[in-house]
Amino acid sequence: MILQALAKHYQMMAEAGEAPRRGWCPVGVSFALEIAADGALRRVYDLREEQHSDKKTAVRPRRMVVPDHPPRSGKKPPAYFLCDTSTYFLGLAEDEENPAKAEKKRQDALQRFASAKELHEKMLGDLDAPAAQAVVAFFRQWQPEQAKMHPVLAEFLPDIAAGGNVVFRFQGRFVQEDAAIAARWERTLTAQEDDAQGICLVTGKEGSIARLHPKIKGVPGAQVSGANLVSFNTESSNSYGHAQGANAPVSEDASFAYGMALNALLADSDHRQILGDTAVVYWAEQENEAVQDLTSILMGGVGGKNIMTEASLQGLFQNLVKGRPIRFEAAEIPYENPFYILGLSPNAARLSVRFFLQGAFGDFLQHVKAHRERAAIAMPPRKPWTSPPLWAWLQATVSPNVSNKSPLPILAGSMTVAILKDALYPASLYEQVLLRIHAEIDDTEARPPHYKITGERASIIKAYLMKNKKRGELRMKLNEEITDPAYVLGRIFSLREGIQRAVNPNLNATIKDRYFDVASTTPARVFPILEHLTNHHLRKLARLARDDKKKTYNPYYSYERQMRELMGMLDASKGIPKTLNAEEQGMFILGYYQQTQARYEKKSDKEAETAGTMSEEE
Template identity: 45%
Template sequence: MILQALTEYYEVLQKQGKAAAPGWGPVKVSYTLYLGEGGTLERVASIQIEQQRGKKTVPAPQIMSLPAPEKRTVGVVSNFLCDNSSYMLGVDGKGRPQRALECFAACKALHEKVLSDVDTPAARAVLAFFQSWQPEAAPEHPALAEYWEDILSGANLIFRYDGGFVHDDPAIRRAWERHYGGSGDDGGTEMVCLVTGEKGPVENTHPSVKGVQGAQSSGAALVSFNAPAFCSYGREQNRNAPTSKAAAFAYTTALNYLLSDREHVYRMGDATVVFWAKSGEAAYQSTFGSLFSDTYEESDLRNVIAELCKGHKAEYDEAMLDPDMDFYVLGLSPNAARLSVRFFLRNSFGGFLQNIQAHRERLRIVRPAYAKFEVPSLKSLLDATVNQNSRNKDASPELAGEMLRAVLNNTPYPATLLNGVTLRIRAEQRDKEHPERPFKITWERAAILKAYYSKNPNKNVPKEVLTVSLNEASTSIPYTLGRLFSVLEEIQQKANPGINSTIKDKYFNSASATPAVVFPTLVNLAQKHLKKLEAGWRVSYEKKLQGITDKLGEEYPARLTLPQQGAFQLGYYHQTQARYEKKEEK
């Protein structure tokens, strides 16, 4: 399914002129070898371009559309019309002259095979070059002297003849495309392609995929069989899951195109996330990408998303978006020299947006003054499960993948999300250098608790506590205890202005787990604090305490379960935010 979707996307990209034809691809090139009529090397010229790196401008290879390079491991495999000095000249800077000669022989054989029936001046010049070139004489050749060291360092070289690049010769291009499409690299074995369903030569080793963070910079394989345990029926490598050369080229080209578009590539844990619409319109990616950024809050975009969620078409970024358009989301994680699929999701574009909107509605909770947006972002939710003072501040890769799947599929949130938040609430202490910063029940954590129990119902966390703001009518004992704790903390702060450490620092965890043990002590402490207050404040707080304690009965619960602790935490958050809201109104 993944390969089929990517292959279809490649066909769209090719029609739009954004992807190369089969057998061609982007290659970094640094130097041109100018050939004469008899195949003689007349001169070498740099085609590097100036590139800004930091404050400096440095020469960098130029990216050109050339015959698709082969995927190399440890063997000798030549590319056509573009390669490094080992293959094109038979010399290298690694001190392995014998291997360089083997590379040159392989390159010569490939060009003779592809160009044997091409009768053009450029083809004859290339063949003459390989027949007459003497690798041992290369160090003394005057044309190579100026760029000798850089050429030996691994720079790619291409041919130029009679004022034009050899790879632009129409006859040579047709010869390469015939060779690429009709001579499988497994000796010509033909099998039924699992992607297209057509019979043809299979690709034994698929092209590399580049741009996945954490994977090898030279590229990694999405489909790979490299050990006997993965193989069956005597088939080697990718013949265990036969994919035609055309399909292998198509899906890797499409995936590399997506990964190279850095504006629409995102990180979730260790996963690199890409997404695309079946039509190939970039506006779908821009709209969907707002889930990972702050642009979701922009009024114009919110209006567009609202229309799409209703099933109506909407215009955005000069494109008409269709809610019924097929849309795909792919998450890839690095795994040595291969890639693992963290998740692959398919839905209509409108379906994904509706699920995202439902997630945002569940997150909606009264926000503090410092919050800039209506609901926490996906990244901030994951950050809320991690100790931000630790060296590694990244959320669990498994949690990140599960979380994104739950949001996009509108399925229950993973239990690891609740576990992560609970652990942070229990473990977190006030930052001594910044005592004003919120801790334990932050906005993000309160939003997670509300969203989690809204989507994962529990009888101990009734709907009456899963409100956006304070619900004073709630009769939930855990929720009311959380409210009471907040009021007791408020009384302590009022009686001791400027206090750095409150009862939350010492008693919050035990109060939410074993109320019967802690609350009698806290209530007695509050009575002492009330005596310090002026009569008006004292009466006000006594009435507030009375209104809350009347709902608790005569005894405090001995223990609260984990869901009940969640209700307690929401009660504390709601009551605390109501306290600050009233202060702002006054």
């Protein structure tokens, strides 16, 4: 199913002129050698292009479609047709101070030039085309030993010798674009196929079965030269006497198609997101920029290349709920547009498929909408979101003290699947957040300050409890009607901390630093101690209120009333719970976080009030 979807995507790319035919591939080309009809080298063209990003300018090779570059290895790797490095086309060897090594590299360069000469004479020697005969003449008259002294190469010699790809140019055109030469290449490619014939499992048609499958590039952690999605290179992998590609009969055409499509998706930032060690690619059958941009934003969060505010995103979801067309960037996206999402991660020389999802584009949007509603939570003013993007969730599970800031490898894949399928969140996500909260301490001296309970971690707890534990009473902001003991205890702890800060605004360490972890797991051990401290602080606030002649704002009355109300929500006959399980710990943390956020939201307004309004809620 994966290969079929990718092969179909390639057909769409080819019809739109966005992908080369089989036997051709896009590569970076640095220089073009202008040759005359007699093969003489007349000029060198620099094809490299400047690219500007982040106030930096870099020189990159030009992307060109050339005859295929299959993987090559061994002591004598073969030459490529019409596009290769200067070692093959010019016999240039890298400079080397050591005489023995210099001679070895020179001999190696001569062998590679001979390989290229033999290939082009075989392919073009009998072809009646001026460009073909010019290339053959070039190889026959070129002297590799004199290459470094050739006047035409002098200007670019160091850069050409550095190893970039080179192509030929004849009478103002690149040789690989010559119709007769291109036809010869494709006929030769077909004639050389001597692989076994069989029924392709992708297309269902009979054809030549690929012995080796294409290398896939762009997956973080995999081999730079590319890794295989399909491969059989050990005897234990073979089945019923089949070897290599015969174990999974895919035709040469289908193999080329899925490899070209997948490499194109991985190379395009509009179709790819990196989550942990997983490269996620996505595409639609009816492709347009609106689908790409909207998916990129939903996967990566609001902002980035395409700015989308929370308000506009909510408007999009509202239209979705009301059954209206999905409109984005002035384009209409069909609800039933088939959509595919593939997650790949490295595994030695192969790739592991973390997940593969397919369905209607509108259904995926519905699932993302449901997730965002569960994840929505009141955030500090500096945060640009109320529903954190997936990457921010994953980062919230990482310790700030480790050098490797990557989340657990398997977490990215399982989280993506849970969101896009509207399935249960992985328990490991919730466990990691609780672990981090209990293991860390606040560091207000850090830049930026670090807090153990962040909006992202509270968002994870809220979404997990709502989806996995059916806690439908939870809201984006504080829900004062919740009577769950753990949630109420978390609110009380936050209120006690607020009272302590009101009495000692410059305090370096609060009850949160000393008692939070114990209070959220075994509250009966510390709440009597905290009650004694709070009563002391309230008496001090009351004394300050009586002695204040200027009648400035004092939160005593508000705090005293809130404490009475919260304590009244606890069942006195049961007392303070001795222990809290994992679910209850999450409710405690959420109650603490939401009560704290509510206090800070109201604080700025109430600080301007006078003592005459001190009885109102803070």
